[in-house]
Amino acid sequence: MITFWLVLTLAALxxxxxxxxxxxVKGAADIREMLARLRNRxxxx
Amino acid sequence: xxxxxxxPSGTHFHWLFDGGIVGFYLLVTMAAGIAMRRYVGKLExxxxxxxEMNLHLGIASLAATEFGIITCMYTAQAGYTQxxxxxxxxxxxxxAMALIGWTGFCIKPLxxxxxxxxxxxxxxxxxxxxxxxxxxxxxxxxxxxxxxxxQIGGKFLCTVAGFDLSNLTLIMTALLLMVVIYTVLGxxxxxxxxxxxxxxxxxxxxxxxxxxxxxxxxxDTLVETVRKHHGEGGFSPLANPSLGWAFLANQFIxxxxxxxxxxxxxxxxxxxxxxxTSQRIYTRTSFFFVCRFLLPGIWGIAALATLGxxxxxxxxxxxxxxxxxxVQEKIAASPVGAPxxxxxxxxxxxxxxxxxxKLSDASLLAxxxxxxxxxxxxxMGLLIAAMLAADMSTNSSYMLSWGSVIYNDILAPxxxxxxxxQRAILWNRCIVALIGLYLLIFGLFYHIEGNVWSYxxxxxxxxxxxxxxxxxxxxxxxxxxNWGAIGAILLGAAVPVAHLTLExxxxxxxxxxxxxxxxxxxxxxxxxxxxMVVGSLVKPHPxxx
Numbered sequence: 001m002i003t004f005w006l007v008l009t010l011a012a013l014x015x016x017x018x019x020x021x022x023x024x025v026k027g028a029a030d031i032r033e034m035l036a037r038l039r040n041r042x043x044x045x
Numbered sequence: 046x047x048x049x050x051x052x053p054s055g056t057h058f059h060w061l062f063d064g065g066i067v068g069f070y071l072l073v074t075m076a077a078g079i080a081m082r083r084y085v086g087k088l089e090x091x092x093x094x095x096x097e098m099n100l101h102l103g104i105a106s107l108a109a110t111e112f113g114i115i116t117c118m119y120t121a122q123a124g125y126t127q128x129x130x131x132x133x134x135x136x137x138x139x140x141a142m143a144l145i146g147w148t149g150f151c152i153k154p155l156x157x158x159x160x161x162x163x164x165x166x167x168x169x170x171x172x173x174x175x176x177x178x179x180x181x182x183x184x185x186x187x188x189x190x191x192x193x194x195x196q197i198g199g200k201f202l203c204t205v206a207g208f209d210l211s212n213l214t215l216i217m218t219a220l221l222l223m224v225v226i227y228t229v230l231g232x233x234x235x236x237x238x239x240x241x242x243x244x245x246x247x248x249x250x251x252x253x254x255x256x257x258x259x260x261x262x263x264x265d266t267l268v269e270t271v272r273k274h275h276g277e278g279g280f281s282p283l284a285n286p287s288l289g290w291a292f293l294a295n296q297f298i299x300x301x302x303x304x305x306x307x308x309x310x311x312x313x314x315x316x317x318x319x320x321x322t323s324q325r326i327y328t329r330t331s332f333f334f335v336c337r338f339l340l341p342g343i344w345g346i347a348a349l350a351t352l353g354x355x356x357x358x359x360x361x362x363x364x365x366x367x368x369x370x371x372v373q374e375k376i377a378a379s380p381v382g383a384p385x386x387x388x389x390x391x392x393x394x395x396x397x398x399x400x401x402x403k404l405s406d407a408s409l410l411a412x413x414x415x416x417x418x419x420x421x422x423x424x425m426g427l428l429i430a431a432m433l434a435a436d437m438s439t440n441s442s443y444m445l446s447w448g449s450v451i452y453n454d455i456l457a458p459x460x461x462x463x464x465x466x467q468r469a470i471l472w473n474r475c476i477v478a479l480i481g482l483y484l485l486i487f488g489l490f491y492h493i494e495g496n497v498w499s500y501x502x503x504x505x506x507x508x509x510x511x512x513x514x515x516x517x518x519x520x521x522x523x524x525x526x527n528w529g530a531i532g533a534i535l536l537g538a539a540v541p542v543a544h545l546t547l548e549x550x551x552x553x554x555x556x557x558x559x560x561x562x563x564x565x566x567x568x569x570x571x572x573x574x575x576x577m578v579v580g581s582l583v584k585p586h587p588x589x590x
Contacts, residue, residue, distance in 0.1 A: 005280065006264065008132075009259075009339060009340075009343065012336040013252065015336070016248065016251070016252060016333070016336045016340075019104070020245065020248040027101040027105045027244070028241070029101075030098075030099040030100070034095075034099065038086075038090065039084075
């Protein structure tokens with residue numbers, strides 16, 4: 001059971017670190033895209 | 046003199062370095078949140094970000110919302126009082142989220158229905174009365190649940206930064222004001238953008254502190270601490286007499302229900318640009334729920350390894366001297382997290398209320414006390430910025446979520462004609478501001494007894510059981526009708542309320558304890574399902590023309 005918790009802890013640190021880096025880059029692009037779509041919609045409206 | 050000014054006693058918090066980091070984070074967040082105001086044109090923009098949210102922003106937003114200071118505190122408390130077994134609810138939640146995201150169970154039809162809230166979807170199958178009633182149940186459970194967030198957040202910040210707890214009101218008010226300003230102005234758009242910033246800061250803090258604990262305290266020390274204080278039950282919930290199979294089953298069912306119906310979570314499904322995106326947000330965020338319980342749980346275990354279990358240390362010299370020596374010995378020898386469990390009813394009632402409250406808080410405040418002296422200057426600023434980020438993202442999203450149900454569903458019968466977007470947005474802004482005021486008042490006057498996670502599960506179970514049954518029936522059972530829906534709501538709420546009443550009455554307290562919170566939680570779901578089936582089948586069929 002101790003091995004299970006050790007593996008899970010290391011997996012959590014690795015996964016969380018990777019996702020944070022990936023989402024930091026991709027999420028910023030998502031925000032720019034979302035705001036651009038809202039701006040375009042308002043112009044058309 | 047400069048040292049005393051720049052560094053509160055007993056903590057490594059430094060006003061210049063750490064305060065500068067926190068100030069910079071707050072400035073950027075507030076500016077980004079307020080800037081979103083100009084994009085709010087329609088009610089849909091304010092409540093569901095114009096349904097323009099993409100995958101990665103959804104992941105960041107869901108993770109930031111579902112991790113607040115309250116989360117960090119109760120998961121660390123679970124690690125402190127139950128060892129690694131305290132992280133089991135996180136594993137249950139991750140499995141539930143992954144399964145729901147993978148299959149699209151309920152969330153696919155929910156997004157395709159295009160509703161802005163859960164009760165709005167219920168109206169299509171169960172009618173207006175059920176929409177209004179379910180809105181009331183959701184708001185009642187949600188606001189009771191959220192009521193303790195601000196107080197717990199304030200206590201954490203006071204303890205970590207070394208401030209006296211008499212500053213709690215000031216810190217709570219300042220924290221709330223900042224969140225209310227940008228949430229009122231920008232709605233879901235502000236929530237999403239600030240959630241993204243807060244996710245980055247919060248994750249950096251969580252990761253750095255966790256790695257530092259593993260490096261400086263060491264895995265072997267953590268394992269030995271759990272073994273010494275909790276035995277085998279600290280590693281396996283099945284070996285822990287207070288957990289067991291009923292605990293596992295209740296955690297899985299309750300967490301699956303929360304993933305399906307918790308308004309602050311499903312607002313990400315409703316804001317996603319399509320149902321495929323909403324499913325992917327669930328599958329890709331699922332493992333975060335393991336991290337959310339396990340990493341702060343390790344902080345709690347580290348606090349136990351460093352500080353030990355010494356609840357009497359929470360008291361002042363005068364408070365300690367007022368307790369008879371025999372009672373002090375019983376408290377000192379109590380199991381971790383239950384300082385008054387060995388006292389008789391007379392001994393407990395002889396303790397001052399303030400003393401009882403401080404003893405109850407011993408396991409909750411162990412982690413921030415440990416961190417206040419463990420982290421060096423600079424990292425202390427990162428931790429406080431991370432926790433502020435975690436708390437602000439949670440509070441803003443929750444205020445908007447419950448506010449949207451109040452406007453969209455509870456006030457719906459009072460809107461005779463269609464309202465303009467401007468009028469609707471103004472009403473929503475007022476509702477969010479009023480929820481903020483409620484939070485402040487509730488936080489100032491209410492004190493939690495016992496385990497925080499149990500309080501959150503109990504207040505949540507009032508609505509999770511009935512609302513999840515309603516949603517499943519609404520999506521997949523053609524015979525479901527309004528009689529069944531009302532039966533499910535009544536029975537789903539009756540079971541936890543009945544159990545709570547039995548717990549409080551001296552004559553039935555022993556029976557309630559023998560049933561336990563977990564079996565009562567499962568019974569609430571069974572009761573709600575029975576209410577739905579029986580109510581729907583009993584209602585006479587309308588004769589076909």
